[in-house]
């Protein structure tokens with residue numbers, strides 16, 4: 096089968112925060128190609144640059160040097176306006192803290208996104224995809240942490256994004272709930288074909304990945320391809 100063109104490609108990506116003696120080298124020349132449709136897990140010690148890479152791919156930050164492309168379009172050459180459009184049209188974000196609006200129900204939180212998306216799902220359909228169809232009229236304070244994270248995932252997928260970028264999606268959850276949330280991400284990858292990238296400290300997450308990237312000190316230490324990813328429900332924590 097011919098290889099698909101990469102969804103992301105980066106070359107010599109460098110990110111330095113601050114200057115002089117206090118400068119922090121968050122990324123030190125990262126090169127990477129990622130094919131579409133995979134689940135990639137980024138592992139590495141705290142401060143090794145995982146979130147910085149995710150933020151640059153997500154158009155939330157810009158590198159100090161180097162270039163990045165999304166489907167052949169150069170992100171690092173885009174205006175702020177074009178980057179905003181790129182994020183809006185192509186990406187869903189999931190963070191450790193769910194960032195739901197407390198005064199809106201689960202369904203209304205999802206609607207915030209579907210109202211401005213080009214080809215959105217019905218909010219109720221997105222909530223059904225994450226197994227929350229019966230909780231759509233609940234407010235965040237009436238939902239558990241795992242359920243709130245599932246609302247956040249429903250919000251991220253409701254616009255049918257090409258890519259789901261997840262930074263510590265299970266960081267605030269116990270292991271059983273974390274596994275459930277990972278199961279939802281795996282299900283979305285398989286059913287919608289979205290490319291999924293997960294930054295995590297939970298090393299066992301690597302078992303469900305197609306590709307595992309290990310970071311050390313701002314650089315990629317290894318990239319492994321996993322020929323037989325496990326179902327999230329089977330992961331041992």
Ligand SMILES: Nc1ncnc2c1ncn2[C@@H]1O[C@H](COP(=O)(O)OP(=O)(O)OP(=O)(O)O)[C@@H](O)[C@H]1O
Nearest residue numbers: 112119120121139140141142143144145146147148
């Ligand atoms: N806005 C910022 N200003 C200054 N330094 C920053 C900023 N953002 C990140 N850094 C630094 O860049 C380095 C890489 O941070 P990054 O968040 O990418 O690491 P990480 O591997 O995702 O860590 P963690 O697992 O703790 O989230 C760290 O030393 C961090 O302190």
